[in-house]
Amino acid sequence: MTFSIVARSGPAFGIAVASKFPAVGAVVPAAEAGVGAVATQAAANLRYLPQGLALLRTGLQPADVVAGLVATDRERAHRQLGIVGPEGPGVTYTGEECLDWAGGTAGDGYAIQGNILAGPEVIEAMESAWLSSPEVALDRRLVSVLAAGDAAGGDRRGRQSTALYVVSPGAGYGGGSDVACDLRVDDHADPVGELRRLLDVHELLFGTPDPDTLLDLSGKLKEEVHNLVTALGYASLDMWAGVENFENRLVPGKIDPVVLARLREGDGRDKA
Template sequence: MKLLLVVVLLVSMHANSQQVYSKKEPFAHTYSIVARDTVTGEMGVAVQSHWFSVGSLVAWGKAGVGVVATQSFINPSFGPRGLSLLENGLTPKLAVETLLKLDEGRDVRQLAILDVHGNVSAYTGKNCIEAAGHIVGNNFSVQANLMEKNTVWPAMEKAYKNATGSLAERMLIAMEAAQSEGGDIRGKQSVAILVVKAKSTGNSWEDKVVDLRVEDSENPLKEMRRLLTIHKAYEFMNKGDLAVEHNNFKLAKEHYKNAQKLNPDNLEMKYWYAVTLANNGEMKEAKSIFKKVFKQNKNWKELIPRLVKSKLLLVSKKQLKRILKL
């Protein structure tokens, strides 16, 4: 049955191949990395380019299946079709070969595909604008074209292999190394990071671990680092909210505190931390934080009675009055 599905898919690809290569195609001359975390099994793509919204066409991924980076003169169909080929049993090597065989624009394409097992294959067309090339490593591949110099992707490889932290963090480090080495000869404009889970939950909205984009910026990698830090902070917030749902206010306090460390100027994070302190009976510290938050934005005070009504703020009537007088 899988073989039949693959055959049908290939026929469909061939029928549409004439529509893919044209002068109207987007050209994301860029550098990217596809990688798999050998501990968590998460798979990701990170990409940066001097082109608007590079992530919308270059980076593709599906939990439990794999990830794809299609760039240079982009063939956007390589994303969904590459994933479909993996899902139907092809290796990344065979998927790359199949996609390119049916594509008249193969000489100007750059493509990397990685599967859920960490197998990876990459391709750089002979007419990709120099400096262009790729390196396939263990559970990752780095690729680049239209670079200032041919040391960009080797710098990415070295940085990634020496990096620590989450998969998204390590991929970002590789991207920063590329930029430090010269990056895209035209400059920089947009960046994207996509990370998917090793196994699908069956709910697509739960399968993406990270899905961040900077569509247009003078310094997209700096902005991406800021966003990734905020993303980590909100992960702690989400964990805190989950702990509150289970009435574990002590654990919630810890998560909210960690979130504030990463994003100290965020009023909402301070507010929910104060709510948790109040629920833990630590009213003195809670009121001190509430007072500072209310001073900056009175709407947070308006929310207090609503939280009491929803049983998210567990205080007595006397304590409620004191909070509202702050």
């Protein structure tokens, strides 16, 4: 009932998943910075998530982790599992009684799996999308992989939910955690499209500025920014940015063109 990818890119691990199942992000994915990523699906076994990460933490290879998890599971014939660790190939497992079409593929740093799919072309399209975009940031790359699977037929029952979970050391909000991205679409007619929209919002509000594009906040530009902020009813750029969730994009003495553009627009976003 689900198709997913678990993957590694540099120090980051991520999972993207889509399904004709509500709130799939609450069931399938788990990841830990420096350790790896795990996806459990078909007849999902949620014990696989903490147990898989615990085994990866000991230094076991993904193939050995998969073998260990399914060996003592009486329902392993109905399980599907994908795991990637800090190095080497990912591993995918599909029990022989998973509902057709079911299967997966894996390679260096990734594992892709799905069940109740339109056919093997879904997995093939996902793998092609992954392999053709090594230069793309992991979060965007994973969503593109989901989109490719969706376009190839995806879950043959239809669409309902998606999720994206990415971890990397210190990549969380304000550097206070390793969770770079945790986005979920729990029930939507176009969940992959909605996930892409949410990722755009996430990048806008929680991304950091490109140092090469920063503008000096001085002279006429400084005066313009002051006037814009005042017209919106704020005493300072910092206060406006704090209210509008742009604080991650503030740099002393500089201004991010992304922030400047939004300030000039008068911020037409819907407030959360």
